[in-house]
Each structure stands twice: as structure tokens, then as C-alpha cells.
Amino acid sequence: MTTGHGREWHQSRKLGWILFILFLTVWFYMLGARVLVPTDEGRYAEMAREMVFSHDWVTTRLNGIKYFEKPPLQTWMNAITFELFGLGEWQARLWTGLCGLLGIGLVAHTGRRVFNRRIGLYAALVLGSSFFWAGLGHINTLDMGLAGMMTLTLCGLLLSQRSDAGTAENRNWMLICWAGMALAVLSKGLIGIVLPGAVLVLYTLVSSDWAIWKRLHLGKGLCLFFLITTPWFVLVSLKNPEFLHFFFIHEHLQRFTSKIHHRAGPWYYFFPILLLGIIPWLGVLVQSLWHGRRDQDQGYSRNGFQPRKMLLVWAAFIFIFFSISGSKLPSYILPIFPAVALLIACYLDKASYRAVIGCAALLAIPCAVSLPFIARIPEMAKDGFSQPLIEAHVPWIYAAAIIGLLGGLFAMRFARRYKEVSIAVLALTAFLAGQLLILGHEKQGAYSAGVAYVPMLQQEIKPDTALFMVGLYEQSLPFYLRRTMTLVEHADEMEFGLGQEPQLWIPKVDAFAVLWRADQAAGKKDIAFIEPDIYLRLQKKGLPMRVLGQDPRRVIVANDMLPALLPTPEKQETH
Template sequence: MAVFLRSPAALYLLAAIFAAASLLVLDVRTLIPPDEGRYAEMAREMFISGDWVTTRLNGIKYFEKPPLHAWMSAAAFSLFGLGEWQARLWNGLCGIGGVLMVAHTGRRVFGQRAGLYAALVLGSMLFWAAGSQFNSLDLPVAAIMSLALCALLIAQRDDATPAQRRIWMLVCWAAMALSVLAKGLIGVVLPAGVLAIYIVASGDRAILRRLHPISGFTLFMAIALPWFVLVAARNPEQPHFFFIHEHWNRFFLKTHHREGPWYYFLVLMLPASLPWLPLLPKALTTARKRVAGQFQAAQLLLVWTVFILAFFSYSSSKLPGYMLPVFPAMALLAGAYLERAPRSLAVLASVLLAVIGVVGLACLPFIPGLDTMLLWIAFVAALLAGLLAWLAESRGLRTGMVAALAVGGWLLTQLAMASHEPFGRNKAGLQAALAIRAELRAETPVYSVGTYEQSMTFYMGHTVIPVAYEDELSFGLVQEPWRGIASLDEFHARWRAAAARGEPQYAIMRSDLYFAARRLGLPMRERASAANIVVVSAP
């Protein structure tokens, strides 16, 4: 296999197979709330309205995040129509692009085989493989930040020509600008922090002269600034909410109720980096070594990994996806280390994947609500891949071992995610949404009582009027209070009046509020139900 993969044609074929497989699995699951439904609906509304400046959720101003993800998904809807795989397409392309960029960077910085190994590691890491198929902001921002990292590594190589250095540094600056449009100020704060620590740790102060700061910063501002100027001109309230509430408060305060212990991400790293976990500690510690008088690529990757994990560990807001930017750096270090890693660690990684398969099969009877056949295939694939990797390593076939682990890890992740579909369909309220979708017109009121079901608005193709509910819609409702109903009493009065006139109306009601409304004699007919909600219409 090692001889086969030395051929450029073979590498292109491998990349094409990976890209095709990654795109094909985009359409196997329902959009799961809250994240997948939220970002699909924001893009749908942008596509329908044609307003690409003021971002909205459920027709209400929503400024928690910048617009890049909505732009890309709305563009996918424009090209390919509305649908689940279209909503996930941007994530899928970013996942593929991140793997290919790591392959190219690894080849240029550490050697051809290291680049191949790094790509196989990243493409099969559980969190990266899963994030590439899940419609949220975290994977795209991680991929774009990894583009900035990879461009910096290539630009700063000791053998880079002045033209190569300038071009790749401009790519780095552009990627940081896109990171800001993808997630906010972390797109520049994190790379700047990494660079500062690297300079102190390595003593490589000469790098400051090689950053092309004037042309780079000009390009950065030309990409990142226009939207912020436009959105603030149309919505003067946006800058304070975005920069203070969504950046300062989210990092330093616990107002978002997403706090966790300092070791939150360290614990998550155990499943997130499977099946490569046994190799990573040694790959990271090896990167501490310095070579005097040279650009310290491995040390920069180590600083990137440690600083980003420390940054989000200190933050008062913690979510699993925040750690995704570290995986491309870890994959590059693992790819470089795998060429010389001792057989014992390679065997341990193989055994770990096989054990996961065995334990998963043993626990299968106790896992409710999922597609057990897909889970059975997933765990069998993990077991067989682990055994195949062990066999390849025992025969001295390191590339075969890496390839077997990568295929096994990728299949385990994708099949496990697909097995979630029975639960996901119910949680998304898919059938409940489809039960009334054909009856809805643009002017038909649909109330959402005590809840906001993030995926149902997308599947209905219709926004709702929130009743006695604010949560993440609270800021937008303060700006546009007429888009919601503050109290249940007001909703009951409006519903009774419309029912008396015989006007069509619908409501998605939290289950307890539905039964309370029945006791009050509210005229309504149950149409469908899903997890903790009931859909009703006027009788």
C-alpha cells in the first residue's frame, strides 16, 4: 500500500473517494435541534428574503453570530434548492477542505508521508468527522482557522521564496478575516495569542518581519469590515450586543449557562480524538524540541493546541465544538510523529479501536431509541478495522495500519451518527411539521406556545409567533416586540377571536401548556405530536 500511495494518481483517487463519501452522508439524517435547525432556518430566511445583511432567526433580528455560515448555506439553497444536505453542504466542504489543506501543509513542511498520515488522522478523528456532517458554526470556523495556521506554516518555511511567503501570508490574513465573519473576534484573537506565545517560547522574533503586516492588514480589513459597517448602519443596536454581550460577557461571565470545570475539554479530548488517542501525548511532547536557527513549525503547532485549549478552558462559556480548531494542529503533529512512532503505540491504537468495537457490541442490547442495525455495523467495522490495523503493523506496514485505523474511525463515526436518526426525527418534530405544512400560507398565523422548536420552522417553511417565550430570541423581541406575544392570556384571547371568525390558525404547544389550554376550553384540534410538543389547529 505504501508503494501504491506514492503515486500522485493514487493520492488524487484517495482524496476523491474521501470527498465523495463525505458528501454522500450529508443527507442521511434529519436536522437536529437546536443548532442544525437554527442555522438552516437562518439561511432559509436569508434566501427567501434576499436580505444578506441583517441576520434573522424566525423572522426576528438575531445577532449572536456573524453571517458567513448563513451566507454559504443560503448560497447552497440558491444553487441546489432547500434541503438537509444543502444545509450541511458548507460544513461538509469545510471538513473536506480542512483535511486536504492539512495534507498539503504536512507534505510541504514535514514530508510527503507525514502529509498523508496527517490527512488520514484528521479525516477520521471522531469530532472532526462528526462536525463535518453536523450543521453548526464550529467546524467551519475551525477549518478556516486551520487555513490561517497552514498558510502561516507554509509561508514561514526556511526554504520559502519571497513570492511564496507573500502569497501564503496574504492567504493567512484573508483566512483570519473569514474566521471573524464565521465566528467573531476569536478569528484574530486566537492566532495573535498563538503567535505571541510562539515568539516568546522559540525566540524567533524575526518572524515579525515576515508577516507582511501592511498588505495583510489591508486585505483583512477589506474582507472583514464591510459587513460590520453595513449591519451597524441598518441596526445601530448590533455592535453593543455582538461585541459586549456575545464576546466579553460570554467569555468572562456565566450569563449563557454554558460553564464547565477547567478540565472540561481535557475530558472531552478522550473520545474526541479517537481512534488516535494513544499516539497524541507523545506526538505533542516531541514537538517541544527546538532546532536552532530555523522556523519551529512543530513548536508553533504545539503552542496552537495548548493555547486554544487553555483559552476556552478559562472561558465561562464551554461547548464541545469550541475545541475543534486544535485538531488540525494535532493531526499535523501526529502525522509527523507516525513516521517514527514505536510499534507499541501503533498497536495500542489498533487495539483500542478493536476494543471499542467489542464493548459497543456488548452494550448494544442496552442502547435504546437508536437504529441497532447501523450501530451493529459500526461496531463490527471498528472491530475489523482494529484487527486489520494490528495485522498490518505486525507486518511492518505502517501506512496500511494508518489507513485501516482511518477507515475504521470514519465508518464508526458516520454509522453511529446515522443510527441516531429515529431519535432525531422525533426530536426535530419532522412528522409534526409535515402534517400541517401543505395547509400553511404566507399569511397563516402559526403560534409557538412556551417553546421554540428550532427545526420545525425549517421543515414547515414558515416562521412562528413565539408566545410566552424569549430565550435566545429575547434581544430581537426587545427590538421588534410585535413579532411575539408576551402572555398566555393574550394568546388565548387572540386564538378565540380568530376561531370565532373561522380563520385558519395553528399552534405548536408545549405539552403541559396544551393540556392547560384544553382545561380552559380553548377551541382546538390536535393534529400531531412529537417530543414534548403538540401541534393543533382551529377546530
């Protein structure tokens, strides 16, 4: 570590290892620190659990129903993790966490080899501390897996095309690039190759770097791509003839060109997500993107390849692509963050200490301003039930704000003399503050998942107990209960699969009520998770239901009206 202005610490092995070990400790601890929150976390954990149980590694299922919305790479990885380490939260998030770390490691190595050592360090600090990347690295969702594989694609391309890459290096890194695209396709579909392909074409047009096409190893690369992707697509199509139309037409063409998935948003939908997600580096975001237009003044394009322009085209095109899509979710733009991190690192490498002060101020000032208002956050609760859950989050928000404030003030105070130290402190404090915000959400997440009912339900449920979900689908409880359930009048995302196997559900509540009464008469125990409004309707109809648990999201009932729990005439007179 340095002690004076202008001296560098990025070559300090001791300090580097301390930061690295601290970062990894927090990163891996957070993988298992929270319950699996619906919808995505419960869904993808349950799909992997069912894969382990069924031993069917071709046809992916959710709640026992064919589920072809996405390819199987993450389900495979989660299932392998469950096979090796058992079922649990950190196991369900391990693949996601490793993909997040892979992206950080790749931008560090790429920044060092393509630009210089300091840029590699800065890129890792920027990406690892960006709120969006660090946050989604701890959520079991497909987009981090996709982003990790697309980062492999991007970094493989950058490393293969750098001016000092030998023939073997060019070939090997390009094959890694092609493998990254193949794994991205197996992660989330055709965007794994469509987006990088479009980026390459646009880059060629804006840079006039036509020679790059001679260095892509198209023949070997395409062979490797199809070798990785083809087997599963062939096998799943042979076993499920309906797969091809649903996957390629419904899940790709119609998702992009229409609002069929009810995930529409305005054209500016992703702007606030990018601005908040890149914190604490918002103060240099625009400058970094602007300076990405040119490489010549940096001496990085001796062989005609312009890496910063490639990064800018990657980030801009993917951002615009999803902005004009008819289907939008916040995590869709996650693959642009590694490119943005490298551009920010390039800018910070040449920028004065004032750039660090700007970033620190945009972290510290909002934290300071928010402190008087944090105590009022519980007033935003929708109902009295959720208010104490939000109140439990308040101390964590205070802690995050204070850490962000102190880290920002430190960086502002010492940026002039210790620019690199200030960058590292800013990254570390922002990372810790972000993780505290996520950790503090645990009680709200546990309520959404319904895990408080699990111990009671494990006592109630017997091997032959039938489980129903009436008017809703609990995304996390099937994983925690280790059971699939019969859907009633709520197909939701499983509509296609139920269309192929309609015997797996009950389309109408009235038919469910008939079955419920028949099972009760036969002495067969049923348990149902019912949407509250439907519960009131069934209660008015006199359906026998013993309430096991109830909250604003669900009512859990059994059909065994135990005599000991029913009011006797004597008890009624007493009351």
C-alpha cells in the same frame, strides 16, 4: 501498495485515488443522508432560507427576528447554496462539509511541504478519520466553518514561514493567513483574530523566534483583513445601531467572562471531548504533544522557525482558552484538531509499529467490550415513546463496533510488516464506523426535528394560517414548513431581537389565548405548537384545540374545531 516490511506505499497514485474517491463518496453522501437536527442545524438553515426570501444580506434574522449572535459568513454561504441548488439537507450542510474537507486538504498540503510527503498523508488520514472532525463536518454548525477558516490561518502561517519559502511564497501565504483570520472573524467573531494573535505572541515567547515578526507582512495583511471584514460591520451598524454593543460586549466580553449564556462547565470539560474526538489516534496523542516541544532534532528550524512548537502552542492555548471560559460547548475546541493531526502525523512518521498497535488496540478493545452491552442501550430511554427510536439505532451501533473491531485487529496484526497500510486501514475503518453511528441516529434526529408532522401540516396550513409556538421554539420545523412563526412566552435566544421589535411576539400565554379565541370566532385558522405542560393548562381552561399531533416534546393543535371531528350526541350515547 507494498508487500514487505520497510517498503512504502504513500507514493502509490492508484491506491491514493481509490482511497480518495471512496472517502469523498461517503463524505458527500452523508451531507444529505439525515434530517436537519435542532438546534444548530435547523437554526442556521432557517436563517439562510429567510435571507434568500427577504433578499436582505446585511441584517441576519431568525424566525423574522433580528439575530446578531454571530457574523453572517455561514448564513451567506448557505443562502448562496440555496440560491444555486434549492432548499434541502445536503445544501444546508454543504458549506460545513466543504470546510471540513478544506481542513483535511490543508493539513495534507502543509504536512507535505513543511515536513515531508508521508507526514502530509498521515495528517490527512488522522484528521479525516478523527471522530470529532469527521462528525462535525456533517453537522450544520458554525464551529466547523470557524475551524476551516482558522485552519487556513494556521496552515498559511506554517507554509509562509517554512525554511525553503521564497519571498513571493512568504508574502502570498501570509496574505492567505490574514484572509483566513478575516473569514474566521466573519464566521464567529473576534476570536478569529484574537486566538491566532495570542498564539503568535506565545510562540514568540517560548521559542525566542523574534525574527518571525519581520515576515508577517503586517501592513499588507492588515489592509487585507480590514478590507474583508469592515464592509459588513459598517453596513449592519448603520442599519442597526444596537448591533455594536450587543455583538462586542454581550456576545464577546460577557460570554467569556460570565455564565450569562448558561453554558458553564468544569475546568476539565474539554478533556473527555478531546480524548473521544481524536479516536482512533488516542494511543499516540500524549506522545505526539510531548514531542511537539522540539524541532531542532528534526531539522525543521533552519531559519529559526519551529513549526511543531507553533502547532503545540496553537493546540494548547486554544484548549486552555476555552477551558477557562465561562461559556462552553463541545465544538469550541474543534480548531485545535488540525494542529493535533499534524503533530500526530509527525510522531507517526518516526514512531515504530508499536505506536500503530497502541492506537489499534484502543479502538478494537472498547469495540469488543461494548458488543455484549449494545442490546441494553434502549433501556436508557427516558420514556416509552423514545425507546423504539433508540432501538432503531442499535443495529448501526453494532455495525460500527464490528467495523471498528475488525479494522483495529487488522492494524494490530499487520502493523509490524505494513505500518503504513495499517495506518490507512485504521483511518478508513474508524471513519466508516463514525459515519455509521451518525447515520443510525436518524430516527432520533427526525423526532427531535418533528419532520414526521410536515406532510400533515402542509395539508393543514393555508397561506393565511397563523402559526404560533407557545412555550417553545421548534428550530427545524420553520425550515421544513418554509414559514416563520409567532413566539409566545418563550423568547430564548431571540430575546435581544424581540427587545428591538417587541411587536413580533406575544409575551404572555393569556394574551395568546384571547387571540386564539378571537381568530376562531372570526373563522380564521390558527395552528400552534405548544409545550406539553402549557397545553394541559390551556386544556383545563377550555381553550378550543383540535389536536393534530402529539409527542413528549410538543402538542400541535388547530383552532378550527371541525364539526365532523366533534362527538355528536348520538355518538356520545353509543360510547
